[in-house]
Amino acid sequence: MQKVFKSCDKLDQKCYESYITEDILMEHAAMGMEKYIRTHFAPGNSVLIVAGPGNNGADGITLARLLYHDYEVKLHLPYGIKSLMPKLQLKRANALGIEETEELEDADVIVDALFGAGLNRLLDDLSIQLIHKMNSFKGHKIACDIPTGVAEDGTLMPLAFNADTTLTMGAYKEALYLDESKDVIGKVERINLGMSSQLYEGESDTFVLEPEDMKLPTRDKEATHKGTFGHAAIFTGEKEGAGIIAGTAATRFGAGLTTLVIHEKIMAPPYLMHATTVPDNASALAIGMGLGGHFEEEFLQKYVINSHLPIVLDADALSSMLLLSIIEQRDREIVLTPHPKEFVLLWMILTGEVLKVSEVQAKRFEMVRMFNHKYPHVTLLLKGANTLIMQEENLYINPLGCTKLSKGGSGDVLSGLIVSLLAQGYPAIDAAIHGSLALAIAAQNYQGASYAMLATDLIDEVAKLELC
Numbered sequence: 001m002q003k004v005f006k007s008c009d010k011l012d013q014k015c016y017e018s019y020i021t022e023d024i025l026m027e028h029a030a031m032g033m034e035k036y037i038r039t040h041f042a043p044g045n046s047v048l049i050v051a052g053p054g055n056n057g058a059d060g061i062t063l064a065r066l067l068y069h070d071y072e073v074k075l076h077l078p079y080g081i082k083s084l085m086p087k088l089q090l091k092r093a094n095a096l097g098i099e100e101t102e103e104l105e106d107a108d109v110i111v112d113a114l115f116g117a118g119l120n121r122l123l124d125d126l127s128i129q130l131i132h133k134m135n136s137f138k139g140h141k142i143a144c145d146i147p148t149g150v151a152e153d154g155t156l157m158p159l160a161f162n163a164d165t166t167l168t169m170g171a172y173k174e175a176l177y178l179d180e181s182k183d184v185i186g187k188v189e190r191i192n193l194g195m196s197s198q199l200y201e202g203e204s205d206t207f208v209l210e211p212e213d214m215k216l217p218t219r220d221k222e223a224t225h226k227g228t229f230g231h232a233a234i235f236t237g238e239k240e241g242a243g244i245i246a247g248t249a250a251t252r253f254g255a256g257l258t259t260l261v262i263h264e265k266i267m268a269p270p271y272l273m274h275a276t277t278v279p280d281n282a283s284a285l286a287i288g289m290g291l292g293g294h295f296e297e298e299f300l301q302k303y304v305i306n307s308h309l310p311i312v313l314d315a316d317a318l319s320s321m322l323l324l325s326i327i328e329q330r331d332r333e334i335v336l337t338p339h340p341k342e343f344v345l346l347w348m349i350l351t352g353e354v355l356k357v358s359e360v361q362a363k364r365f366e367m368v369r370m371f372n373h374k375y376p377h378v379t380l381l382l383k384g385a386n387t388l389i390m391q392e393e394n395l396y397i398n399p400l401g402c403t404k405l406s407k408g409g410s411g412d413v414l415s416g417l418i419v420s421l422l423a424q425g426y427p428a429i430d431a432a433i434h435g436s437l438a439l440a441i442a443a444q445n446y447q448g449a450s451y452a453m454l455a456t457d458l459i460d461e462v463a464k465l466e467l468c
């Protein structure tokens, strides 16, 4: 996993004061982009660099110098040059023979160095025209630091550069991970600014997860039996399919036993047991998926609230005042898995504040932190294109999910994976992180059409993760 920061201003400032100058940082920023281009594109390819008036533009001008002669470099400066660094960089570039181009033409590589972290107002007509044109080009699109049109807090402006790759300077930033900007940010790579990233970054309590972080359930001992791997009890209500999907996922992910807790007899697959109460040896519970109003309060009080077993609260459980009372239990492993609409409901129950889904989406990081401030012992997993997971003071971003997951049933699989890990004895935060990673990586591995994946296909991919 990699550290993530709200902004890099303080980190840059620390460098200037303690280690190296702005000029050297900028040289490394440009060298990082140069390396990316040289690795992916042979000399002779054309590179269009659109550079703005500030330091982001200066990065672009420096890149032009580094590529000039080996590549067919076209440098466009639509706003001229305003501050000291771009002036210095342009002087150096001009001395080498680089001239500005007036025409914007397609190229093999298009670099957006218009505005980076300094974008502080809506784009004007000139930028809008430029970005429309750059987006229409076929070349590989690289954003320097952050695509123009994504504000420092990650908010997406009505128009943004549509990057294939964002080469972000020095450290990963939260602004790269708001859901609404995921499409324009593309793949994210970090560029080191002339020193180890450890030294540049310092401490952070926010992290972005990588595929290598996923830990699968271990079965490294032979002297075991089904009881060794826990017993997941999944409350199955009105929409029994949700319980069956979650139960199948829990069993596939290693739970030694899985029982669907039911009120009425259902047709369950043979590997799932069913019972009308929670089995005595259950080691974790999941409730909410397809639940409806199936179980009476007395029953829930006895088997869910008074139980103190580790628990996943999902879907309908997140709008039940009774079930949400569980989050006050400080001695219990608790995972909440709302999607943004469910978060709105649970936030209203917990605080009385009525939010719109769009408000939650616009400030996902802030909302998760506000929840965490009230309930630090609870693991909150806010679903989305970039899932956020937080417990105690640590926040983890899982950006690895994909659109194949946008189908009913994916969330039930996730609940099943998490309750499986809880049943096997993993702490709530680990169960949420590794369940969420397994879901995302399994979806990536699915080979069918992007629109075709069923929850059962996803579970089949989970079953193969160890072999990948």
Ligand SMILES: NC(=O)C1=CN([C@@H]2O[C@H](COP(=O)(O)OP(=O)(O)OC[C@H]3O[C@@H](n4cnc5c(N)ncnc54)[C@H](O)[C@@H]3O)[C@@H](O)[C@H]2O)[C@@H](O)CC1
Binding pocket: 012, 022, 025, 026, 029, 052, 053, 054, 055, 056, 057, 059, 082, 114, 115, 116, 117, 118, 119, 120, 121, 122, 123, 124, 127, 144, 145, 146, 169, 193
């Ligand atoms: N600070 C440093 O030492 C480093 C900075 N780097 C680069 O510098 C960037 C930040 O540089 P700056 O702070 O100069 O910011 P930018 O270059 O992103 O933009 C600042 C300029 O854009 C203008 N501006 C902002 N919004 C505008 C709008 N909507 N329409 C028209 N003009 C607008 C501002 O008035 C200012 O002139 C980073 O994103 C990164 O690319 C890198 O070189 C790494 C080192």
Ligand SMILES: Nc1ncnc2c1ncn2[C@@H]1O[C@H](COP(=O)(O)OP(=O)(O)O)[C@@H](O)[C@H]1O
Binding pocket: 315, 339, 383, 384, 385, 386, 387, 400, 401, 402, 403, 404, 405, 406, 407, 408, 409, 410, 411, 412, 413, 414, 439
């Ligand atoms: N476009 C996407 N990119 C990444 N992950 C996605 C995307 N769409 C859905 N997901 C993930 O799929 C799951 C869907 O859960 P949910 O909406 O609760 O589905 P369900 O209908 O099964 O309850 C979540 O984990 C969510 O993060």
